[in-house]
Structure formats: structure tokens, C-alpha cells
Amino acid sequence: MSILKFKSILPKLSSGILRNTLLPTKIVPLKILCKYSSGSNLQTQENEHYDRPKLLNVHLPNTSEPLKLHPIWLRDHCRCPECYNDVTCQRNNDILKLSDQIAISTYSQSDDLLHICWSDGHKSSYSIPWLVSNTYDGKYKALQEETDRLTTWDGTTVNLLGLEPISHQRLMSDDKILREIYRRVIQYGFVKIEQVPPTKLDTSAVIERICRMSHTVFGKFWETGTNFDHKDTGYLNGYLEAHTDNTYFTEAQGLLVFHCTHFDGTGCESFLVDGFHVAKQLKQLDPSAYGYLSKVNMESEYIEPGEHFSSWGPIFRHHPVSHKLEQIRFNMLDRSPLSSIPQEEVGTHYRYLKTMATLVKKKENEYRFRLSPGTVMIIDNWRLLHGRESYQGERVLRGCYYSRSDFMSKARHYGIIS
Numbered sequence: 420m421s422i423l424k425f426k427s428i429l430p431k432l433s434s435g436i437l438r439n440t441l442l443p444t445k446i447v448p449l450k451i452l453c454k455y456s457s458g459s460n461l462q463t464q465e466n467e468h469y470d471r472p473k474l475l476n477v478h479l480p481n482t483s484e485p486l487k488l489h490p491i492w493l494r495d496h497c498r499c500p501e502c503y504n505d506v507t508c509q510r511n512n513d514i515l516k517l518s519d520q521i522a523i524s525t526y527s528q529s530d531d532l533l534h535i536c537w538s539d540g541h542k543s544s545y546s547i548p549w550l551v552s553n554t555y556d557g558k559y560k561a562l563q564e565e566t567d568r569l570t571t572w573d574g575t576t577v578n579l580l581g582l583e584p585i586s587h588q589r590l591m592s593d594d595k596i597l598r599e600i601y602r603r604v605i606q607y608g609f610v611k612i613e614q615v616p617p618t619k620l621d622t623s624a625v626i627e628r629i630c631r632m633s634h635t636v637f638g639k640f641w642e643t644g645t646n647f648d649h650k651d652t653g654y655l656n657g658y659l660e661a662h663t664d665n666t667y668f669t670e671a672q673g674l675l676v677f678h679c680t681h682f683d684g685t686g687c688e689s690f691l692v693d694g695f696h697v698a699k700q701l702k703q704l705d706p707s708a709y710g711y712l713s714k715v716n717m718e719s720e721y722i723e724p725g726e727h728f729s730s731w732g733p734i735f736r737h738h739p740v741s742h743k744l745e746q747i748r749f750n751m752l753d754r755s756p757l758s759s760i761p762q763e764e765v766g767t768h769y770r771y772l773k774t775m776a777t778l779v780k781k782k783e784n785e786y787r788f789r790l791s792p793g794t795v796m797i798i799d800n801w802r803l804l805h806g807r808e809s810y811q812g813e814r815v816l817r818g819c820y821y822s823r824s825d826f827m828s829k830a831r832h833y834g835i836i837s
């Protein structure tokens with residue numbers, strides 16, 4: 420086993436709220452002094468095998484375990500212009516040309532770079548902070564151990580978040596506010612933009628300034644209250660219990676944007692429920708209900724002339740690596756006929772579903788307010804549930820969806836998630 424020692428400080432740790440704490444936000448130029456280990460530390464394993472190769476061990480300061488690097492991984496991750504196109508940020512390599520027999524001929528170090536000459540004559544240089552933050556130990560394992568840093572709330576604590584209003588004028592003139600908008604959505608599940616002129620043009624300009632509108636079956640920039648061009652209760656004036664949208668899409672739209680541009684009537688109070696808070700309550704109240712609703716697949720559907728959407732999944736969906744709660748799919752109106760449960764077991768199913776629905780409907784969990792002309796609201800549709808009371812009179816609600824992938828791409832760009 421080859422051993423390489425680096426004596427230095429570790430790269431600065433990230434401050435992003437959802438970032439893995441072990442990952443550097445950027446590669447900080449480091450003064451790393453490389454000291455090769457003495458003869459006794461330089462070991463060569465006998466019986467080298469494809470899965471038990473000579474690993475290059477890089478000793479970093481303040482860590483007990485060395486960073487272990489397999490030659491084939493290192494050769495595959497060469498970032499030279501021949502192997503990697505840093506304009507397209509894509510690899511150039513053909514994986515089948517990557518030799519299993521590849522071996523390190525020599526290695527050296529200068530500042531924070533590790534240089535390698537390969538047995539095939541190729542030369543590579545790697546930034547050591549980059550190696551730390553892109554390998555199993557530095558990234559994947561850290562992601563598995565990540566703790567939740569979101570701020571969940573109920574109907575009382577939501578008023579204590581102390582969020583400064585964000586004005587239309589500020590949004591349209593100050594690029595820096597965009598990061599804050601993304602931060603609030605990720606941290607709290609919603610954000611409001613105030614003093615937006617209640618016109619179609621101004622609403623769409625606000626929407627487009629933040630992210631791309633998504634084009635779904637409902638169109639891009641939709642309007643309700645004035646038409647019934649999609650056969651959904653959202654287009655009518657009745658009571659809508661708290662729900663998430665698009666439980667019937669394979670990827671539910673990530674964010675919802677609402678702007679009530681006209682209201683002349685009575686009723687129509689809106690409410691939001693922090694589904695992640697409800698999840699915590701359920702876990703505490705009835706852990707087996709939480710476990711069940713995290714596991715059992717339910718089908719949801721949306722049907723209108725010419726369309727039939729369907730998707731399967733549990734109510735609580737967890738991240739495949741961190742196992743943290745990632746998405747709530749909860750819309751009791753859009754449930755398909757229940758076929759995923761043998762009839763003998765449906766009693767338990769309804770009992771768990773009702774336990775969850777009771778928590779969702781708990782008054783203490785609801786953040787109540789009126790959506791009124793001037794306020795554009797962005798809501799995390801993977802976390803918050805939204806609803807409204809019935810109303811009489813005239814109302815125009817405009818809005819759009821942002822896809823999860825699009826919104827998270829920007830949040831990552833702003834350094835809020837990793």
C-alpha cells in the first residue's frame with residue numbers, strides 16, 4: 420500500500436443550510452506540505468487483485484483515517500483537457516478504454532495538488548480538496564450522516580420566524596435577493612413577495628425572474644376562478660382541504676406560485692400546513708403509522724378528456740442516501756381506487772390514513788392568511804400542504820409551477836443545497 424502524507428489544514432467547511440458539513444463550498448488554495456512516508460510506511464500488498472488493489476493513501480491533517488484512492492477511480496477522474504471538457508463539464512473518456520491494470524508509476528505533490536504519472540504514460544493532477552469532497556468518505560458517507568437543519572413550524576411558530584418582507588421593487592432591481600428567496604423556500608417551505616402590481620404582466624415577470632415556469636397539463640401560466648378548462652376542484656369555489664398537488668405525476672411539481680390578482684367576495688381564507696412538522700408529530704404519536712405510510716404504495720390519478728395521469732408511491736418519500744424525509748404526497752381527493760392493499764388489511768390502512776389526516780386538519784398546525792392582490796406566494800409542494808375555504812363572489816388566481824429539478828438546480832447554484 421502506498422502512503423502519502425499531507426500536513427495542512429482541511430479546506431474551509433461549508434455554511435450552506437443543506438450542504439453536507441464535510442464539503443468545502445469552494446476549493447480554497449491551501450498550503451499543503453507533502454511529506455512522503457518513510458520506508459516503513461510504504462507497503463506493497465501481495466496478491467494484488469482487481470478488488471483489492473494498491474490504494475493510494477493520502478493522509479490529511481486532523482483526520483485519523485487516510486483518504487484512500489483506487490487507481491482506476493483516480494485515472495477515471497483525471498480532469499485534464501484530454502479526459503474532461505471543462506466547458507461542457509462532461510467527461511470525454513470511453514469507460515471501456517479504462518484499463519483494469521492501470522497503475523501509478525510515480526506520484527508527487529505541490530501545494531494542494533496531487534500529481535500522478537500513470538503506467539500508460541498519462542499524467543494527471545488533482546486538487547486535494549476536490550478529491551476529499553468527491554469521494555465516498557467525503558461526500559456519500561457524510562450525506563448519510565447529515566442531520567436535518569430545516570426550520571419546521573406550526574400555526575403559532577410560523578409567526579415567530581421574523582421574516583422581513585421582500586418587495587417587488589427589491590426583487591426586480593437587486594440580484595442578491597434571489598438567493599434569499601431560494602433560502603427561505605428551502606428553509607421554511609414558502610416565501611412571499613409583496614407589493615406586486617396585480618396584473619398578468621407583472622405577475623409573470625416576477626415568476627420568470629425567480630425560475631423557469633414549468634409547462635404541465637394545466638399550461639404554463641394558469642388562471643383559476645374564471646374558467647373550468649381543467650376538470651379539477653381547484654377551478655371551482657368549494658372548500659379545498661390541505662393537500663399537495665400532482666400526487667399523480669412521476670415527479671410532482673416542486674413549487675407552486677400563487678397570486679390572487681382580484682377578489683371581490685366573501686370567504687376564501689387560505690391555509691398552509693408544514694407537512695414535515697406533521698411528519699414529526701406522526702412519528703412521535705404513532706411510529707407504526709409513520710413507518711406504514713413511508714412504505715405502502717398508493718396510486719393517485721388525474722383524469723380529464725384526453726389525459727390520464729397515474730403515479731404510485733408512499734405518502735412519505737425519503738431520500739435514497741440520507742434517508743431524510745424528502746417529499747410528502749398527500750391529496751385525499753386524487754387517490755385512485757385502493758388496489759395496493761389486500762382487503763383483509765384495508766382496515767389498518769384507513770386507520771393510519773385517518774391518523775395522518777387528523778394531524779393535517781389540526782387547527783394548531785394551520786397557518787391561516789388571505790391571498791390578496793399584491794402578494795405573490797411561492798410554496799414548496801414537496802413539503803407544505805395548501806388549502807382554502809370556499810368562497811362566494813369574483814376571484815382571479817394566477818400562478819404557475821416550477822419543476823423540482825429546475826428549482827433545485829438554481830438552489831444548488833446559489834449554494835443553498837449541495
Ligand SMILES: C[N+](C)(C)CCCC[C@H](N)C(=O)O
Nearest residue numbers: 637641651653663664665750
Ligand atoms: C394549481 N392548478 C390550479 C393549476 C391545478 C390544481 C390541481 C389540483 C389537483 N387536484 C392536484 O392536486 O394536483
Ligand SMILES: O=C(O)CCC(=O)C(=O)O
Nearest residue numbers: 653659664805806807816
Ligand atoms: O384557490 C386556491 O387558493 C388554492 C387552489 C389549490 O389548492 C389548487 O389549485 O391546488
